Amino acid sequence: MIERLEIGVNRPRIDLKPVTGILGGLIFFLGASMLAPVLVALLYDEASWSAFLLTAVSAMAGGAFLFIVFRPKHEIRIREAFLIVSLAWFVGSLVGAFPFTLSGTLDSYTDAVFETMSGLTTTGATILGGATSHGFVNPAIENIDKSLLFWRSLSHWLGGMGIIVLSLALLPLLGIGGMQLFQAEYSGSKSDKLTPRVQETAFLLWSVYIGMTAVQFILLWAHPSMDWFEAINHAFSTLATGGFSTKNASVAAFDSVYVDIIITVFMFLAGINFAMHYRLFSGNASGFFRNREIRFYTFLTVIFILAISAALWISNSYSIGDAFRYGSFQVVSIITTTGFGSDNYAIWQPLASFLLFLLFFTGGCAGSTGGGIKMIRIMIITKNIAREFRQLIHPQAVIPVRIGDRVIETPILKTILGFFVLYFFIFAIGSLIMSSLGFDLVSSMGASIASLGNIGPGWGEFGPIDNYAHVPAFGKWVLTILMLIGRLELFTILVIFTPWFWRN
Amino acid sequence: MIERLEIGVNRPRIDLKPVTGILGGLIFFLGASMLAPVLVALLYDEASWSAFLLTAVSAMAGGAFLFIVFRPKHEIRIREAFLIVSLAWFVGSLVGAFPFTLSGTLDSYTDAVFETMSGLTTTGATILGGATSHGFVNPAIENIDKSLLFWRSLSHWLGGMGIIVLSLALLPLLGIGGMQLFQAEYSGSKSDKLTPRVQETAFLLWSVYIGMTAVQFILLWAHPSMDWFEAINHAFSTLATGGFSTKNASVAAFDSVYVDIIITVFMFLAGINFAMHYRLFSGNASGFFRNREIRFYTFLTVIFILAISAALWISNSYSIGDAFRYGSFQVVSIITTTGFGSDNYAIWQPLASFLLFLLFFTGGCAGSTGGGIKMIRIMIITKNIAREFRQLIHPQAVIPVRIGDRVIETPILKTILGFFVLYFFIFAIGSLIMSSLGFDLVSSMGASIASLGNIGPGWGEFGPIDNYAHVPAFGKWVLTILMLIGRLELFTILVIFTPWFWRN
Numbered sequence A, B: 001m002i003e004r005l006e007i008g009v010n011r012p013r014i015d016l017k018p019v020t021g022i023l024g025g026l027i028f029f030l031g032a033s034m035l036a037p038v039l040v041a042l043l044y045d046e047a048s049w050s051a052f053l054l055t056a057v058s059a060m061a062g063g064a065f066l067f068i069v070f071r072p073k074h075e076i077r078i079r080e081a082f083l084i085v086s087l088a089w090f091v092g093s094l095v096g097a098f099p100f101t102l103s104g105t106l107d108s109y110t111d112a113v114f115e116t117m118s119g120l121t122t123t124g125a126t127i128l129g130g131a132t133s134h135g136f137v138n139p140a141i142e143n144i145d146k147s148l149l150f151w152r153s154l155s156h157w158l159g160g161m162g163i164i165v166l167s168l169a170l171l172p173l174l175g176i177g178g179m180q181l182f183q184a185e186y187s188g189s190k191s192d193k194l195t196p197r198v199q200e201t202a203f204l205l206w207s208v209y210i211g212m213t214a215v216q217f218i219l220l221w222a223h224p225s226m227d228w229f230e231a232i233n234h235a236f237s238t239l240a241t242g243g244f245s246t247k248n249a250s251v252a253a254f255d256s257v258y259v260d261i262i263i264t265v266f267m268f269l270a271g272i273n274f275a276m277h278y279r280l281f282s283g284n285a286s287g288f289f290r291n292r293e294i295r296f297y298t299f300l301t302v303i304f305i306l307a308i309s310a311a312l313w314i315s316n317s318y319s320i321g322d323a324f325r326y327g328s329f330q331v332v333s334i335i336t337t338t339g340f341g342s343d344n345y346a347i348w349q350p351l352a353s354f355l356l357f358l359l360f361f362t363g364g365c366a367g368s369t370g371g372g373i374k375m376i377r378i379m380i381i382t383k384n385i386a387r388e389f390r391q392l393i394h395p396q397a398v399i400p401v402r403i404g405d406r407v408i409e410t411p412i413l414k415t416i417l418g419f420f421v422l423y424f425f426i427f428a429i430g431s432l433i434m435s436s437l438g439f440d441l442v443s444s445m446g447a448s449i450a451s452l453g454n455i456g457p458g459w460g461e462f463g464p465i466d467n468y469a470h471v472p473a474f475g476k477w478v479l480t481i482l483m484l485i486g487r488l489e490l491f492t493i494l495v496i497f498t499p500w501f502w503r504n
């Protein structure tokens, strides 16, 4: 793991050996994690155990070999770190895709990679349950092996673990937008800050993540509509803000107010910075409740729940109870970028559906497992608008943007504004490519933002009860890349494709 | 007119007297300009002459009275200037609307104000030709008096005059986003810059504007498909990048390649900074052709023409000639925010229509009569993305954004990024309000961006062959306000509604 970032001497500008070595280590762990679906397959007497075992053993052997041969002998430098992080999700998807094709469940490796990337990036978009453009009919979610369902949920959960450590321990070291705020804003004071050692930080955060998953698992299992298998899968998907379900109809299939409430609450929690959860469990409740981002996130969630519930109640055929039940579930599902469905929002009345569409451009708190633009950035750019107006009235004054007591320095402000612009540029390019494949305006924009924001379901042809099976292979790769770009906060991966990355 | 901005002593913080006086002067001139449609009405023997004369005389009398009583005795200060500019378009629309209702053409004053604001802001969205939500059927464009058609086009042309002097002479003094660049970027060097005196600047720019209108008028009149009346109306609409036509089918009604070409060329010219046109006519051709914004604008126009023409040709039933003809007309019409139609883009194949949709978020050059985000801002935010990537690789370096030789200072960069964010926020709020009135996603977003960007026609229910008649009155006022906000570069008007404006 990265301990310090430092320019070495007498080494190539970018040394691919330690990059390969660390990726080997990650492949080893991914392979090891596949032993879990092997057990599930054996438990349910499914033939796909062999596909998982073969992939697991190959990945562990290959990964171990690469790690042993190329393991880092020096400290990792900034450019190598960018390469490792970007390639980790990509290589993980290429490897994790094999059980889908080896088991004969999917015909196309492209589809298998799409599904795995969708899992590891916690997007939750699926190609199951529709005919591909090559004419192969992908089986419905209910018709595939339980071991594969488990692997889908597990890929979410592992991806969630990855993103927690990435966003809270690694990206701040790389100077990626907004996360530099972590030290001061999230931890309250310097003395109170999380340990700077990445491994120790990761361990603490993962304990919280595992603990919350366990609690949700038990609460879901306690309900008669869910067996242990459905409970563990939905707990994995929820904490990772992933959205893969064991049912084609998603959470709506369980038709239980209790299940809806449990999942809504845990989605909301999963949308909060895990460092804050750690702080809360360590007894620092006031630090948690005074956190500006959590307050803003709660405020926005409540406002949208009230507005959407009211819109559904007033102008549709929903009772006030149902309007609130489906409205609040769907608001939390989209604002956290989980993408679970308890109702078909694509046929909601115009105001409710537009309000939900706006939430596709938000995302949970920084340091959560959620994707998207995220609350802290939305807070800062909103405050910056107010600053611009004041500046206009007082042209000579120096007016800072503040979050609580903290002044947002100009370079960070510029980076956050730049992130916003870049996010919309990439969203536009993604939509453009989808439209070039013949999809209409709403479907194209929906698929693009649902992938870039790691949400999953989109709009039009890609609504909550549809799937991505019929997208041509090229389009599936584009959406796969959008998921990766969104998951890695844009800059982490895109910087690799700039000329400055490879120059001295 | 504003000569200098200076804080006075012993005067109220915001002195409404000179604001009223200057607005009186503007009302006088607006009234005087209505004598032209009186002549048109008399020429064509139309009863509406009396509606125009009554409004003209009242406006001239009332305006003159206000100007004489309240004319400025001191220099105008910054906050008063904001008030004057914002109220000018608003009051102008309230006054200019009367002939529509007094003549009995429109039943609703709301509709009349919508049409006049659409004219004066050079938006070109119309409520003619459809039934209102109150059940009154607004007459089709072809069925109203020629004097009213002339007034619509004239309102564009006057609004275009207003915006040229506003964007090139007044807003830079107020420090409104991007225009501070004017001095250095547009004029090349200090010694070469336009005279700082507003009245002299205005006179020079207007000469160019009037001259170009005259040339286009003659070129259009020369074609057998257009009589003098149609030629003058379309020349007014083109130079103002307005988009009102004398035909319901817009430019398509003339079905002439010649007319399409003339209008395409003049729309393109109207999308260029008028200070640059003045420079070109003064013999400084190299300053014109070396201008970075003009180059970028030309580049983007050519790229989109090629892409859309190719998309139309390859996958639709267009010949290569028709694809290029309709593609190039529509690209220039939308990138300049004119909004003329020579073809129904709403039924184009997905890629062509999405490419055109992207252009709804551009706009011509700063200092043109076009609305929208504008080229210079798009250039700068694009370059800023590249800067962010370089910054990531070289965290310690100071990397500026440059346009040509010029470094964009951080405060200006922040203002431009802030403009972009605010533009999307307002677009979202406008779309949200439209969706609350029951319009679908695409129609709501289309109406919002078509109004905010001063384009005119939108998407869905508001496509190029539709109109805005059926929008409920509240929605029409919202769209009217969006036109005004967009036309005044957001900050000019919105600053008035901030608490800081009214505080000391």
Ligand SMILES: [K+]
Pocket (backbone or CB within 6 Å): A122, A123, A124, A241, A242, A243, A337, A338, A339, A454, A455, A456
């Ligand atoms: K998701």
Ligand SMILES: [K+]
Pocket (backbone or CB within 6 Å): B122, B123, B124, B241, B242, B243, B337, B338, B339, B454, B455, B456
């Ligand atoms: K227009």
